[in-house]
Amino acid sequence: MEAKIRARVAAQEPISREEAEWLFTQGSDALLQTLACEVRDRYHPRGEATYLIMSILNFTNVCVAGCKYCSFYKYPHQSGAYTLSFEQIQAKLNALIAYGGSLVGFNGGFHPKLTLQDYRTLFERVHARYPQLSFFEMTVAEFMFYCKQAKIPYAEGVEILAAGGTQWITGGGAEVLDDDFRRRVSPGKYTVEDYFSAQAAVLQGGLGSTATMVIGFGEPLEERMNHLERLREFQTVMEGRLPSFLCWTYKPYNNQWGGQEISTQEYLRWLAVSRIYLHNFVHIRTSVLTKNEEALQGLLYGANDFDLPIEDEVTQKAGATISVEFESILQAARMLGYTPVHRAPFTI
Numbered sequence: 001m002e003a004k005i006r007a008r009v010a011a012q013e014p015i016s017r018e019e020a021e022w023l024f025t026q027g028s029d030a031l032l033q034t035l036a037c038e039v040r041d042r043y044h045p046r047g048e049a050t051y052l053i054m055s056i057l058n059f060t061n062v063c064v065a066g067c068k069y070c071s072f073y074k075y076p077h078q079s080g081a082y083t084l085s086f087e088q089i090q091a092k093l094n095a096l097i098a099y100g101g102s103l104v105g106f107n108g109g110f111h112p113k114l115t116l117q118d119y120r121t122l123f124e125r126v127h128a129r130y131p132q133l134s135f136f137e138m139t140v141a142e143f144m145f146y147c148k149q150a151k152i153p154y155a156e157g158v159e160i161l162a163a164g165g166t167q168w169i170t171g172g173g174a175e176v177l178d179d180d181f182r183r184r185v186s187p188g189k190y191t192v193e194d195y196f197s198a199q200a201a202v203l204q205g206g207l208g209s210t211a212t213m214v215i216g217f218g219e220p221l222e223e224r225m226n227h228l229e230r231l232r233e234f235q236t237v238m239e240g241r242l243p244s245f246l247c248w249t250y251k252p253y254n255n256q257w258g259g260q261e262i263s264t265q266e267y268l269r270w271l272a273v274s275r276i277y278l279h280n281f282v283h284i285r286t287s288v289l290t291k292n293e294e295a296l297q298g299l300l301y302g303a304n305d306f307d308l309p310i311e312d313e314v315t316q317k318a319g320a321t322i323s324v325e326f327e328s329i330l331q332a333a334r335m336l337g338y339t340p341v342h343r344a345p346f347t348i
């Protein structure tokens, strides 16, 4: 099997699902690193890693989805529920600018009293006040909820947001794109088919999106592979319009699902398999948000890019610890033989 996979990667052919499973379960770390870096080198200068400073701005924690793995949400009338004012948002954006940040990922819950029009109005104000920043303005999961609330097709939802200047609806909220997984831990969110139809509408409407995944809920390999397989097919149909794939790890604290964190080694091996299997993704990103400096080892396993986040309440509530000692994180990349290069946010 190893020789067959090596030959396939050398010929720049996609590996099969069975080969990906073999790599994850039986391939040595050295093999995973070699093949993942071989695929990465098709797209990026060897020895270089790009990064940017960003913030995940949690606009509201009010949510009615009730995902069992979530440590962040509050029901509408629950104590601690909040929706930020424009002044509070400004304070967070000003803090990001002070850190030298350039990208903001808006992320909130499924708030039953907010509408797409409310988001559009908010984003218009934010764009006007902060032309120097780039924004990921919603996740696909949130976008789907607000379209359903308004009883409008996804294409119309895209038009509403695009008219207000929205450029990106990220692939956040994907976790594991497998319907059995979704029924177990997040039955109120969406089906996989629905998720991809919404993301297709986003891309076909001229907006940008990204691919994400979260692992470590105790999901079997088959479900993880279903995620990668659907994603690779989708990327092919969409002619490579998703610029990046970011995988991070579930944090099991303060929520109903609980469990234990997966090891860094397991994360790194999955990152490598993702890089090799998702041959049609240019950027594979490693998660400083959930793995801190250990995430930089992902560069040895095929990743080429990472964020330096200054906050994200969703993962912090679940146990993530964020450091703004950026120099020490960048130094970790250098120690591994990579030159960190600051990059601009993606453009469509």
Ligand code: SF4
Pocket (backbone or CB within 6 Å): 063, 064, 065, 066, 067, 070, 071, 072, 073, 108, 109, 110, 141, 189
């Ligand atoms: S993960 Fe997102 S959608 Fe699910 S409960 Fe938490 S905030 Fe709501």
